Amino acid sequence: MGTIETDEQVRSALIEMELGALHRWGKGDPSGFLEISAPDVVYFDPTLEKRIDNHKELSAHYEAIRGMIAIEKHDLLNPKVQRVGDLAVLTFNYVSYGGNEAGMRWNCTEVYRKDPVGWRIIQTHWSHTKTM
Numbered sequence: 001m002g003t004i005e006t007d008e009q010v011r012s013a014l015i016e017m018e019l020g021a022l023h024r025w026g027k028g029d030p031s032g033f034l035e036i037s038a039p040d041v042v043y044f045d046p047t048l049e050k051r052i053d054n055h056k057e058l059s060a061h062y063e064a065i066r067g068m069i070a071i072e073k074h075d076l077l078n079p080k081v082q083r084v085g086d087l088a089v090l091t092f093n094y095v096s097y098g099g100n101e102a103g104m105r106w107n108c109t110e111v112y113r114k115d116p117v118g119w120r121i122i123q124t125h126w127s128h129t130k131t132m
Contacts, residue, residue: 011081014090014112014119019076026071026096030062038113038120045126073097086114093129105129 005013021032034055043052043061052058077093094106111123 007081007083010083010088010119011079014081014088014110015076015079017119018079018090018092018110022074022076022094025069026074026098028067028069030066030069033121033124034059034062036119036121037124038115038122041121041124043124045124046128071096071098088112088114088119 017036021036024030024032037055037058039055041052041055041058043058045052048061052061074097075095077095079090079092082089082091088111090108090110090112092108094108095103096106097103105128107127107129109123109125110121112119113122114120
């Protein structure tokens with residue numbers, strides 16, 4: 001019988017996974033996200049015309065930009081995890097700084113599913129934060 005995780009343990013684990021992947025992303029390494037994404041992951045990004053529908057397509061997209069991302073500093077703000085059984089939704093605001101940028105602002109929603117491997121992303125949605 002598996003260990004029962006509290007909501008707080010799940011919250012901490014998912015935020016830690018996300019921060020680890022974002023740290024690698026900022027160094028041009030998208031593999032952190034690939035490692036925590038499920039085979040049936042779907043992905044929305046405002047820079048793409050259509051949704052990505054699986055891990056293979058996401059890998060191809062990320063390989064095309066590998067090494068091109070350089071983020072000097074980043075902030076994950078207002079993280080919230082809502083869990084229902086073996087599904088959890090992580091939402092947060094994200095600010096990335098690179099070079100002379102004042103900061104790129106994003107909204108992110110990640111849906112995680114627990115499977116035999118562990119918690120894995122099954123849906124990602126990035127959008128730009130509207131500035132006032």
